[in-house]
Amino acid sequence: xxxxxxxxxxxxxxxxxxxxxxxxxxxxxxxxxxxxxxxxxxxxxxxxxxxxxxxxxxxxxxxxxxxxxxxxxxxxxxxxxxxxxxxxxxxxxxxxxxxxxxxxxxxxxxxxxxxxxxxxxxxxxxxxxxxxxxxxxxxxxxxxxxxxxxxxxxxxxxxxxxxxxxxxxxxxxxxxxxxxxxxxxxxxxxxxxxxxxxxxxxxxxxxxxxxxxxxxxxxxxxxxxxxxxxxxxxxxxxxxxxxxxxxxxxxxxxxxxxxxxxxxxxxxxxxxxxxxxxxxxxxxxxxxxxxxxxxxxxxxxxxxxxxxxxxxxxxxxxxxxxxxxxxxxxxxxxxxxxxxxxxxxxxxxxxxxxxxxxxxxxxxxxxxxxxxxxxxxxxxxxxxxxxxxxxxxxxxxxxxxxxxxxxxxxxxxxxxxxxxxxxxxxxxxxxxxxxxxxxxxxxxxxxxxxxxxxxxxxxxxxxxxxxxxxxxxxxxxxxxxxxxxxxxxxxxxxxxxxxxxxxxxxxxxxxxxxxxxxxxxxxxxxxxxxxxxxxxxxxxxxxxxxxxxxxxxxxxxxxxxxxxxxxxxxxxxxxxxxxxxxxxxxxxxxxxxxxxxxxxxxxxxxxxxxxxxxxxxxxxxxxxxxxxxxxxxxxxxxxxxxxxxxxxxxxxxxxxxxxxxxxxxxxxxxxxxxxxxxxxxxxxxxxxxxxxxxxxxxxxxxxxxxxxxxxxxxxxxxxxxxxxxxxxxxxxxxxxxxxxxxxxxxxxxxxxxxxxxxxxxxxxxxxxxxxxxxxxxxxxxxxxxxxxxxxxxxxx
Amino acid sequence: xxxxxxxxxxxxxxxxxxxxxxxxxxxxxxxxxxxxxxxxxxxxxxxxxxxxxxxxxxxxxxxxxxxxxxxxxxxxxxxxxxxxxxxxxxxxxxxxxxxxxxxxxxxxxxxxxxxxxxxxxxxxxxxxxxxxxxxx
Numbered sequence: 001x002x003x004x005x006x007x008x009x010x011x012x013x014x015x016x017x018x019x020x021x022x023x024x025x026x027x028x029x030x031x032x033x034x035x036x037x038x039x040x041x042x043x044x045x046x047x048x049x050x051x052x053x054x055x056x057x058x059x060x061x062x063x064x065x066x067x068x069x070x071x072x073x074x075x076x077x078x079x080x081x082x083x084x085x086x087x088x089x090x091x092x093x094x095x096x097x098x099x100x101x102x103x104x105x106x107x108x109x110x111x112x113x114x115x116x117x118x119x120x121x122x123x124x125x126x127x128x129x130x131x132x133x134x135x136x137x138x139x140x141x142x143x144x145x146x147x148x149x150x151x152x153x154x155x156x157x158x159x160x161x162x163x164x165x166x167x168x169x170x171x172x173x174x175x176x177x178x179x180x181x182x183x184x185x186x187x188x189x190x191x192x193x194x195x196x197x198x199x200x201x202x203x204x205x206x207x208x209x210x211x212x213x214x215x216x217x218x219x220x221x222x223x224x225x226x227x228x229x230x231x232x233x234x235x236x237x238x239x240x241x242x243x244x245x246x247x248x249x250x251x252x253x254x255x256x257x258x259x260x261x262x263x264x265x266x267x268x269x270x271x272x273x274x275x276x277x278x279x280x281x282x283x284x285x286x287x288x289x290x291x292x293x294x295x296x297x298x299x300x301x302x303x304x305x306x307x308x309x310x311x312x313x314x315x316x317x318x319x320x321x322x323x324x325x326x327x328x329x330x331x332x333x334x335x336x337x338x339x340x341x342x343x344x345x346x347x348x349x350x351x352x353x354x355x356x357x358x359x360x361x362x363x364x365x366x367x368x369x370x371x372x373x374x375x376x377x378x379x380x381x382x383x384x385x386x387x388x389x390x391x392x393x394x395x396x397x398x399x400x401x402x403x404x405x406x407x408x409x410x411x412x413x414x415x416x417x418x419x420x421x422x423x424x425x426x427x428x429x430x431x432x433x434x435x436x437x438x439x440x441x442x443x444x445x446x447x448x449x450x451x452x453x454x455x456x457x458x459x460x461x462x463x464x465x466x467x468x469x470x471x472x473x474x475x476x477x478x479x480x481x482x483x484x485x486x487x488x489x490x491x492x493x494x495x496x497x498x499x500x501x502x503x504x505x506x507x508x509x510x511x512x513x514x515x516x517x518x519x520x521x522x523x524x525x526x527x528x529x530x531x532x533x534x535x536x537x538x539x540x541x542x543x544x545x546x547x548x549x550x551x552x553x554x555x556x557x558x559x560x561x562x563x564x565x566x567x568x569x570x571x572x573x574x575x576x577x578x579x580x581x582x583x584x585x586x587x588x589x590x591x592x593x594x595x596x597x598x599x600x601x602x603x604x605x606x607x608x609x610x611x612x613x614x615x616x617x618x619x620x621x622x623x624x625x626x627x628x629x630x631x632x633x634x635x636x637x638x639x640x641x642x643x644x645x646x647x648x649x650x651x652x653x654x655x656x657x658x659x660x661x662x663x664x665x666x667x668x669x670x671x672x673x674x675x676x677x678x679x680x681x682x683x684x685x686x687x688x689x690x691x692x693x694x695x696x697x698x699x700x701x702x703x704x705x706x707x708x709x710x711x712x713x714x715x716x717x718x719x720x721x722x723x724x725x726x727x728x729x730x731x732x733x734x735x736x737x738x739x740x741x742x743x744x745x746x747x748x749x750x751x752x753x754x755x756x757x758x759x760x761x762x763x764x765x766x767x768x769x770x771x772x773x774x775x776x777x778x779x780x781x782x783x784x785x786x787x788x789x790x791x792x793x794x795x796x
Numbered sequence: 797x798x799x800x801x802x803x804x805x806x807x808x809x810x811x812x813x814x815x816x817x818x819x820x821x822x823x824x825x826x827x828x829x830x831x832x833x834x835x836x837x838x839x840x841x842x843x844x845x846x847x848x849x850x851x852x853x854x855x856x857x858x859x860x861x862x863x864x865x866x867x868x869x870x871x872x873x874x875x876x877x878x879x880x881x882x883x884x885x886x887x888x889x890x891x892x893x894x895x896x897x898x899x900x901x902x903x904x905x906x907x908x909x910x911x912x913x914x915x916x917x918x919x920x921x922x923x924x925x926x927x928x929x930x931x932x
Contacts, residue, residue, distance in 0.1 A: 064850055065850060066850060084853035084854065085853075087845055087848075087853050088853050090843060090845035090846055091845060091846050091848070091850055093839070094839035094841050095839060160839075161837050162837075163836075396855065397854055399855065399857050400854065400856075400857035401857045401858065412862075413858075413860070413862055414857040414858055415851070416851045416852050416854040416856065416857070417852055418852050419852060419853060419854070420852050420853040421852045424852075429852070429854065435865060436864075436865035436867055436868065437926070437927070438926075438927040439927070774927055775927055776926055776927045779927075
């Protein structure tokens with residue numbers, strides 16, 4: 001009797017301790033400052049004034065795993081970052097919990113692609129899954145509350161605390177194993193008998209693509225202007241047979257150059273031609289081996305897009321290459337910026353560049369096999385063996401010493417900043433060599449955010465690809481969609497009604513404001529000012545409310561369509577925009593004044609991270625970073641698109657090219673964007689929001705319900721997707737961070753043959769050593785923040 | 797000033813000393829119990845990963861026990877020098893009136909010498925901090 005009573009009392013005591021400890025734990029969770037991609041923006045938004053996660057007892061993201069007990073895996077888990085995720089989890093304090101936030105982290109989401117782990121639960125135990133792409137801040141709160149409920153209902157920590165056997169605490173869920181406890185099959189479990197949707201049109205084997213049976217008009221053909229024609233003649237005179245201007249083009253002068261004379265042609269164009277093409281806008285390749293008319297194409301084509309500041313014109317150079325693994329010459333001595341571009345081509349296509357100083361993989365892990373953008377490479381992660389815990393333990397990133405040479409100073413400290421770091425603003429790894437506090441060497445390791453979106457572009461239909469655009473720069477939302485739809489519209493000669501153009505401009509500018517507000521808040525935070533965070537996010541929520549009112553989405557509206565926009569503006573949009581336009585200038589004035597003349601801010605930014613204008617042009621720096629060097633170059637003015645020529649606005653520039661100049665440019669850009677939004681709202685034209693030629697586009701719903709032809713187009717374009725005429729087009733736009741370009745190549749099929757994205761960040765970040773070497777380590781934070789890059793558009 | 801009564805001052809039964817001793821024992825016991833409870837109740841689960849230094853999720857390169865660059869020492873030494881001299885100046889200031897003009901003169905000479913030293917290290921760049929690009 002005595003022992004039973006004793007045990008009963010013990011149990012009651014332990015139960016009450018359980019309740020007490022669980023109560024304490026659930027209201028004092030410490031999430032780690034850990035974000036992988038888009039989802040993290042919404043996670044961070046949950047902390048700001050409107051949502052105020054602190055009400056639920058989880059506040060202030062901890063920068064180090066040592067101080068955290070809650071890991072919110074927010075975003076895409078890449079194979080390259082998975083070992084880091086695992087390490088951070090293992091370094092966290094006990095007991096610890098894991099929330100998987102967003103579709104990517106739950107199951108790979110939209111990114112069924114070679115570089116993405118199809119669900120973080122293959123390497124980490126997960127307590128709570130939050131669905132959504134991305135989940136809203138409210139969903140983060142809901143996830144947190146669910147975790148609290150789980151702690152209170154399921155955990156029995158007392159026994160473990162008192163060193164008794166039994167009891168549970170922290171994450172106990174087992175890892176998921178593909179085929180046993182989870183299914184990665186995109187068709188769902190048990191549907192193995194049917195082909196994966198869309199696989200019949202995906203290279204290399206696409207036997208029965210029905211688009212072959214469809215007719216389209218040929219690609220758009222543009223008349224070249226006198227300057228381009230003269231240049232073509234000059235090239236022909238000078239280089240003879242080695243150059244061959246293309247007879248027709250959908251966008252710009254295109255010249256085919258033989259590989260032997262490539263460097264001479266490029267050198268001529270850069271230094272002697274009139275106008276000079278000073279900037280290497282983009283360098284990429286196309287694997288031609290899966291073309292429908294195979295004999296008309298070489299094995300690979302290298303594609304150089306050049307830009308002339310003098311004439312505000314672009315030029316495309318195509319170089320045919322032959323062989324299984326061809327070799328060509330590096331142009332890094334002409335354009336230093338070619339360094340990363342050539343490494344990328346080597347990484348993804350296996351084309352080698354002679355004379356390249358450092359030709360190794362850039363995006364994929366160093367131990368990766370194969371070159372994913374080759375047509376023979378299977379693109380889907382679900383076609384590969386599942387990524388497991390053993391892989392995450394084994395595939396470690398290279399040691400920092402591999403990147404930074406230690407010559408001349410064995411007493412230098414080599415420090416890894418990132419990939420998981422509060423101030424790297426994404427998964428970018430800086431390997432810094434330090435002598436005292438001074439940076440003596442800086443190298444970057446990227447690819448931790450490589451989402452393989454270019455490969456995905458080759459299998460999604462032309463409409464299906466639109467949702468991927470916004471995720472290429474997740475803070476610029478709809479502004480990302482613009483270069484893609486413009487490129488396809490240029491290729492297929494789709495005319496966009498004026499109202500749709502103005503709506504597109506208005507949304508793009510709203511997103512520019514939203515992006516710059518986030519930048520302003522985080523940059524002020526980077527150099528030590530906490531307050532702007534609370535204010536800037538308040539105004540950003542106003543913008544997102546407008547976006548939500550119009551599009552129904554927040555971060556990724558996916559609302560632009562080929563030929564127009566998804567729907568007309570809803571009732572009440574004008575009042576919402578007007579209200580914002582009235583409120584915003586004084587609000588911005590109010591908190592921007594705190595920073596602009598702040599002596600600490602000035603001391604941290606003035607004269608720090610300088611880059612000269614020549615260097616910036618040579619390295620392909622674009623956007624506010626270029627304008628901060630004093631060059632008046634903005635695509636919206638210089639090569640207007642989508643009707644920007646009808647708006648009155650100024651292009652802010654600043655002198656000096658330092659952090660402070662970049663700050664001034666962006667803040668003034670906010671004011672100019674607001675002017676554009678105001679004009680767009682005041683002068684919104686009436687009329688259609690979707691072109692009335694329905695061959696390639698999704699017809700208006702009312703038309704679809706009324707006439708049979710629209711219904712047929714709707715059916716075909718929604719299901720198998722339109723067939724875009726064979727050809728190619730490159731279109732770049734001034735998105736918030738710089739010039740983002742889409743180079744779309746069509747082989748006359750229902751999906752792009754090649755989808756190349758030129759992200760502004762790739763070039764802007766490549767100059768980082770120029771900005772940072774010689775400065776002190778503390779300044780590196782200020783410099784990184786001032787460049788304002790975002791990882792998915794660097795790594796894509 | 798009151799002369800201090802030496803009788804029984806160190807006796808533990810003297811009320812002042814007794815309460816101090818008791819207080820000390822209580823504090824020590826409290827601290828010890830806190831440390832014990834924390835270490836006994838706290839989770840201790842070490843793994844090789846957890847024991848590794850945290851460096852942004854990457855395995856660190858090389859050792860952290862490097863020779864520190866000279867400027868760090870300079871700052872430390874300058875601080876010590878001027879800080880210790882502050883102690884002399886304060887003690888002089890307390891007894892300023894007793895020491896009279898002679899003391900004042902000596903102190904002026906001392907402070908003057910300090911200022912010369914400060915100017916010397918200033919001119920020689922000992923106070924410059926930051927990367928070499930800024931120093932030039």
